[in-house]
Amino acid sequence: MSARDDFLASIRRSLGVKGNEAIRRQIVTERLERAPRGIVPARGQVSGEERIALFKTMAEASLATVTEVASPTEVPQSIALFLRNHNLPATLRMGDDPRLAAMPWTETTLEIAHGPSEGTDLNAVTHAFGGVAETGTVALVSGHENPSTLNFLPDNHIVVVSAKDIASDYESVWNRVRFAYGKGSMPRTVNWITGPSRSGDIEQTLLLGAHGPRRLHIVVVRD
Amino acid sequence: MTVHTTSPQFKQNATRALGDAQLQKALGNVKQGFIDKRQKAAEALPEFEALRDSARDIKNHTLEHLDLYLEAYEEKVTASGGHVHFARNAEDAREIILGICREAGAKTVTKGKSMISEEIGINHHLEAHGIRPVETDLGEYIIQLRNEMPSHIIAPAVHLNATQVEQDFRRVHRHLDAKRDLSEPVQLLTEARSVLRERFLAADVGITGANFLVAETGTSIIVTNEGNGDLTQILPKTHIVLASIEKLVPTLEDVSQLLRVLARSATGQELSVYTTFSTGPRRSGDADGPENYHVVILDNGRSSMLGTSFEEMLRCIRCGACMNHCPVYHAVGGHAYGWVYPGPMGAVLTPSLIGVDKAGHLPNASTFCGRCESVCPVRIPLPKLMRHWREREFERHLTPATVRSGLNLWGFFAKRPALYRLATRAAMGAMGLAGRRHGRFAWLPMAKGWTKHRDFPAPQGETFQARWQRERKDKTA
Ligand code: SF4
Numbered sequence: 001m002s003a004r005d006d007f008l009a010s011i012r013r014s015l016g017v018k019g020n021e022a023i024r025r026q027i028v029t030e031r032l033e034r035a036p037r038g039i040v041p042a043r044g045q046v047s048g049e050e051r052i053a054l055f056k057t058m059a060e061a062s063l064a065t066v067t068e069v070a071s072p073t074e075v076p077q078s079i080a081l082f083l084r085n086h087n088l089p090a091t092l093r094m095g096d097d098p099r100l101a102a103m104p105w106t107e108t109t110l111e112i113a114h115g116p117s118e119g120t121d122l123n124a125v126t127h128a129f130g131g132v133a134e135t136g137t138v139a140l141v142s143g144h145e146n147p148s149t150l151n152f153l154p155d156n157h158i159v160v161v162s163a164k165d166i167a168s169d170y171e172s173v174w175n176r177v178r179f180a181y182g183k184g185s186m187p188r189t190v191n192w193i194t195g196p197s198r199s200g201d202i203e204q205t206l207l208l209g210a211h212g213p214r215r216l217h218i219v220v221v222r223d
Numbered sequence: 224m225t226v227h228t229t230s231p232q233f234k235q236n237a238t239r240a241l242g243d244a245q246l247q248k249a250l251g252n253v254k255q256g257f258i259d260k261r262q263k264a265a266e267a268l269p270e271f272e273a274l275r276d277s278a279r280d281i282k283n284h285t286l287e288h289l290d291l292y293l294e295a296y297e298e299k300v301t302a303s304g305g306h307v308h309f310a311r312n313a314e315d316a317r318e319i320i321l322g323i324c325r326e327a328g329a330k331t332v333t334k335g336k337s338m339i340s341e342e343i344g345i346n347h348h349l350e351a352h353g354i355r356p357v358e359t360d361l362g363e364y365i366i367q368l369r370n371e372m373p374s375h376i377i378a379p380a381v382h383l384n385a386t387q388v389e390q391d392f393r394r395v396h397r398h399l400d401a402k403r404d405l406s407e408p409v410q411l412l413t414e415a416r417s418v419l420r421e422r423f424l425a426a427d428v429g430i431t432g433a434n435f436l437v438a439e440t441g442t443s444i445i446v447t448n449e450g451n452g453d454l455t456q457i458l459p460k461t462h463i464v465l466a467s468i469e470k471l472v473p474t475l476e477d478v479s480q481l482l483r484v485l486a487r488s489a490t491g492q493e494l495s496v497y498t499t500f501s502t503g504p505r506r507s508g509d510a511d512g513p514e515n516y517h518v519v520i521l522d523n524g525r526s527s528m529l530g531t532s533f534e535e536m537l538r539c540i541r542c543g544a545c546m547n548h549c550p551v552y553h554a555v556g557g558h559a560y561g562w563v564y565p566g567p568m569g570a571v572l573t574p575s576l577i578g579v580d581k582a583g584h585l586p587n588a589s590t591f592c593g594r595c596e597s598v599c600p601v602r603i604p605l606p607k608l609m610r611h612w613r614e615r616e617f618e619r620h621l622t623p624a625t626v627r628s629g630l631n632l633w634g635f636f637a638k639r640p641a642l643y644r645l646a647t648r649a650a651m652g653a654m655g656l657a658g659r660r661h662g663r664f665a666w667l668p669m670a671k672g673w674t675k676h677r678d679f680p681a682p683q684g685e686t687f688q689a690r691w692q693r694e695r696k697d698k699t700a
Contacts, residue, residue, distance in 0.1 A: 003309050003310075003311060003315065004309045006311060007309040007310075007311055007520075007522060007526075008290050008293065008294070008309075010311070010522065010526045010527070011289055011290045011293070011468070011522075011526045011529060012290050013526075014526050014527055014528075014529035014530040014531075015287070015289070015290065015529050015530055016530060017290065019290050019291065024288055024291060025291060027288065028288050028291040028292060028295065028473075031284075031473050031474065032295060032438060032439050032473055032474060035439060035473075035474040035475065035476045035477075036474075036476060037476050038274075038277045038281070038476060038477070038479070038480040039270050039273050039274050039277050039480065041268060041269070041270045041274075041483070042269070042270070043268070058493065061493070062492075062493065062494075062496070095510065115510055116510040116511040118424075119420060119423070119424050134493075135493040135494045136493075137494055137498075142506075142509060142511075142512060143506070143508065143509060143510075144508050144509060144510040147509075147510040147511045148453070148457050148511055148512060149457060149458070149510075149511045151453070152450050152453045152454055152457070153454070169479075170479040170482070171476055171479060174475045174476065174479070177475075184299065184439055184440055185303075185440065185502075186303075186440045186441075186442055186500065186502040187502070187506070188501065188502060188503060188504070188505060188506050188509060188512050189457070189499060189500065189501050189502075189512065190499070190500040191453070191497065191498075191499050191500075192494070192497070192498040192499070192500075193496065193497060194492075194493065194494045194495070194496055194497075194498075195496050196496070197448070197449055197450040197496060197497075198448050198449070198496060199361045199362075199412060199448060199449050200256070200378065200448070200490070201360070201361040201362035201365065201378060201379070201380050201381075202361070202380075202385050202388055202408040202411055202412065203249070203252055203384060203385050203408060204252040204253075204255075204256040204378070204381065205408050207408060207409050207412045209412070209413075209416070210361055210412060210416065210448065210449035210450065210451065211359065211416060211419065211420075211423075211449045211450045211451040211454055212449065212450025212451075212453070212454075212496070212497065213450075
């Protein structure tokens, strides 16, 4: 018996099953296929302005900062201003997301670098796949468009999210992931991020910037 | 069993803990911090109680079909380019992990927080074979420097004060200026951040635990606040996920239900800062991420809990709420429990994993106040399961002396007025709660309920006993 067979056999012995029972197999297949929703809190079930306002409130409660711009063309100026206001250097690293690439970065004095981070960048921007109003969470997917290292290595992480991609709940984000990648498939990494990095490990005192970014700044694009 | 246990000496451990002024001060942080935050978070979500039911049901459903969900999960991981390894026990798991590390030519391995890695004693095993494991969760890093075990499942260094951490950093970070100021916690954090940043970038393999595994997609999930787990898994060439069988859930919808109760129960956050879903290795065209993705699934005694009354313990999502609300934990801290898992969940799980002969005292380390059950997000009847252990101990015909020592332990708590008062107060609160909701708390009143069951263990029914006997035979066969 291989370790694997032995492993499964001992589970089956305890459960008192053989593993070939048609009913059990059918129950499992159906659940995986249908992926029924459980209880979805009413809190997020709002739309339009109300949903964006909830997203903002919840993100701020997680100690992120949020700003809104009317269109993608305003994003570079808004980010430049954020960095200036916090006395941060005018540098910014990003992947090759086409939505970011189409923005007028040359209208700012920002020094732009491309590609994944090697651990020395102060500032990075990534474009979110979506947001969740229920908890003020942004959802990011891995890829060359938005390398995952940009979400964790820089001191200041700026996330751009389109207002139309801010969903009520996690379940709606999963539906979009399934639509984009196929049912049962996932990008290598999906990151849900709710606020900047923190630790409470020293005397239960909340300290920001443990290993990940000290600041999380979200730019909501209304257009 | 590999990690050294002092569970048999629970009483001595507890006595020492009660007399340790530094520890008592640190434990004050548990009482103050966690309880209020959880309560506020629970109150802020009207659906919280219904979500707890939902979480319980999802876990029950998965456990009943665990063999099939494991097969489905394995298929998906393989399809996404990853590898699943099945480890029957700690030794299997250590050998598999060592093998992967050797194949990767690893010199250093970074580690995200994983209770299972403590359970299998992987750090010592890697060290013994010339590979350096580096804990990266701040609390785990601190206790690794001190060569200690975690004293709490989500706050491993909760037993320490900042001045102790400062002393450890000065002792170990010798390359830094001896005159530097470390008087503020934030200075300690900044120092750990920069020391560990170099380790992250240099590591050859990253080992993380998993809060959940999703059968639908072959995904492993880690939940952290620091971001250390992510740096552990995206920077090195090889990512190893170490998870036990009960981490499995069917779908992304199911895990979303569980995530809604996990952080709220643990730290009172709406959601932890980083919830990361990983599926397979780096894809073609990806700019970063691990090239190899391995999942080691550990049994280590858990499968024999299935089909018994202890199956309910396998619902545990390791939120720590039961210990945060436990008057015994508040009084003696986590190390007194003597093994990896402390508090009420440890008192039930530890005898299952290392044997009731070694951990038989732990189920007695309870005032039966019922607070743990009243806050458990997956509604594990912890007091009932502790009682079952005592009954089993009785039925296994352990010596009268051992049984008496259980009573001694009760006396030990009862004789300490402060602890007793605390426990009684907690019992009142829990009875009120339980009474309102379930209308049953016959077992809650402290001394009476306890001594009654101590003297006359209720029979557990033929099936359970028969199954236990059969499994014992299967194992020895
Ligand atoms: S037993 Fe319940 S309360 Fe305790 S850690 Fe597990 S899930 Fe949390």
